[in-house]
Amino acid sequence: MNNNTDAGVSSSSRTDKRNSSIGDYIILETIGQGSFAVVYKACKEKDKKDVAIKCSEKSKLSQPEAIENIITEIRILKMLRHPNIVEMIEFLWDDKCIYIVEEFCDGSDLSKFIQKRQKVPERIVQKFLQQLAMGLNYLRSHNISHLDLKPANLLLVTKPRLTLKIGDFGFAKFLSDETYQGALRGSPLYMAPEMLLRRQFGAKVDLWSVGIITYECLFGKAPFASCNFKELRDKLIAETTIEIPEDCGISRQCQELLKRTLKYNPQERIDFEQFFSHPFIDIAHVPSPKTYSYAVELLHQAVKHDSKKEFKEAFNLYCDALAYLIPHVHAEKNVTRKQALQTRLAQYMDRTEALLPATKWIQPSSTPYNVLRTLCSSTSGLYTAIEIGHSADLYLAEGLYQRAHEKYVIALEMLMNLLPKEPPGPRKDHLLKQTNEWLAQASRCKALIDMTEIDKPQVDIGDVKELCVLQ
Template identity: 40%
Template sequence: MAGRPSSAPSAIPQLKDFVFTEKLGSGTYATVYKAYRKTGVREVVAVKCVLKGSLNKTSTENLLTEIELLKKLKHESIVELKDFRWDDGYIYLIMEYCSGGDLSHFIRKKRALPEQIVRRFLQQIAQAMKFLWDNNVAHMDLKPQNILLTSTTNPRLKLADFGFAKNLYDGDTLYTMRGSPLYMAPEIICHGTYDARVDLWSIGVILYECLFGRAPFASKSFKELGAKIWDQKSVELPYGVDISDKARDLVLRLLKRNPDDRISFEEFFAHPFVDMCHTPNSKSLEKATALVTKACEHDKAGEYEAAVRLYFEGLEYFIPAIHYEEDSNRKNILRRKVKEYMKRAEVLKQLLKPGHLPEHRLQDIKHELTNSTNQQSQQSTVSDKLSTLMELCNDHSEFLAALRLIKAAYHEIEKEEFEQALKHYEMSLGALIKLLPGEAAGPRKDMLNIEIQKWMSEAESIKSYLSVQRLKTNDSSQEEEETHQSYMNQCIVQ
């Protein structure tokens, strides 16, 4: 298939049946433009225009590999190659257009991302990687710049740029330098021999950057980067940033310098933080519906224990189904159904002995349901003032660490995890009060002074609430003991 013939490359490439609009990006030998079809449905696409004259043997092989792989790699988490054409000056790869930009830009804009968003993003990366792994393909250049977002609201991730990708088979070892230094595995930089496990290291670096807002080995030179990566000291996570044990475990297991010590692909896909069983996809609603249908049958038959467990299992698929659904009306319908099933499960739970429904998981479902109502901004629970303060403190790591604890406390209050929230308030306030006297006068210090007073008041309120709750618990326990003793006395008299 041919594009517009030309004796020499034009300043702006042109392609029959397409109108080029803005330039999306450029590299060593290719420029990517946003374009749309002139006829029929005005489909928006991204056209990667490769200048033939810039190609050497290696880049030609990479381009051919990319075309060959993308023609067969059809998956919802991989950018689709719709067509490719050529003329005298260019080779054109007509790709699926992703309007949300790349993950690197998203991280820079948001800085550190909330763990729930990171987990959802990781699940989508894991889906793509499982598909590649099943097809004996290694990407070899995983980095935020090569991961695209479908939109700016409720985005989904898609892997892109397969120029360094390689068909691999068990035991295959490579020797050519591939990838981007900041995301390269140690065995590439220091040994020059490696296999598909380098993708796991790259995922670890991406996960770290998403959680903490920066890559773990940021350096000023390639030599400095190599020294940091091959340092025998274990990778350390930033102080003062609160993440779950599951997230912590996965990051540290991915960032093992020795590939033999690194988590395997099988272990990665099965890791509880990845939780691929509940990844939002086209099958989520089908699985949820099947489970709640069985739950309703047991419910009608009076088999409440089985009904509750099936309702619970179904709800864990309904939440991913809500995240996967793009139509706002259908999202709202699903939310209403989830609330109905949740309410029924809680009613049945009262008929059963304690422990038949894991309470912490039910709270997780409630929290997920609340968050799904505002997918555009998962940080809506954090005040605008806190966001502004974090921007003002971006150059002060200790202030920033303390503010991240406040941010964690906001999320915990929303989940009614008051004891953990109080712990984070106290840790943060202790640090801020020590740091503040050394801060120079100015807007940042003024704003911190005001907010610290509010946070101290909020911490005291939580402390008072917890004291009342403990008092109620003690009173309740005493009342139960007195009732039990009275019953025992009656039994003795009889």
């Protein structure tokens, strides 16, 4: 880190630094401007590598909170290294400014991406959300909350593939499970109600922002677009219903995620663990060397159980392995390797389906089902969810994967809406255990469905060429 106290800004102009320099960097153009900082595209004199330089004038950092923000931002950026987070290269300063030098993102930001296309296809929104989730998961592992998530702060890199990166940590804070109350931070349109209304807030404010961003990607505008701050505030105070357009063509899973992120009450809002594991996000199965190795280990275990005639365990393990490997097929760009992987997976799929008649572990009179049915008999919503989930089990046993998956999704949606209101006790314990089991079964169903779809051509996304390599 080169903390150069004489960065050598060779220009008297603060608004146009073209052909001037900051330390070893030549300023090329202005690419962004905010209340406290200007962002320049620059390149290093030696290697001509492009960078972005965020320039904060000290005269605008007179307020203690502004000074604290930039100190926190530098501290946070120094510790972060993740492919979905903009990387800080170094920071510099002189008598007038503080400069944060970061990697340059050649695809601009998600805001301009949306403006250009108006509406982003759901499949691409899903890929962006997975990348955003992986970045947020890394931040949560460090107890960091961004507090200013919005499309303009989600930057895009186009090479070697289109990649989303979280940027601008000017309002970020270290927040674990505690709540915090302070000045407004971020952009009101993307700000969680508890923050905008100056109530106690916690890390879940970032998940509200994710919901607003998702809505804007899908429908071309944020759900609370308003003429002024008062109008926006009034909508949030009134807890205005967030409308999802009819016949929008958005999948049930995507709609369910939207509804759960955009809960006015943060206690009812989806939490981070649920968000990361949500079927629409499912970062656990995103292709990586780690998930590939894990899938291979699952296959080894499946074969062992299969040889011992432990068919239930073998079936589950084959399905779990497929769930990890199918994304690798879609991500593989080498035609030869892709075909080889497809062939191997088809063989495992055949064996998995052959095991179904032998997996007689699902019975209508099974003890867990009867216990739950009895415990939930006085609560119609829970009773209905249990019945639907059990019908999904039966469809799976018959090899009707699509119908089984649909039933699992309906049952799980109902349970996840009802469980937060369920008081502690034996019934809740049984429900939580069953919910986890059905989540696993729904994932297995999805893997089996995806295997039947794997040879079909990809969705046509028109002339957006860079999306073809999105992973």
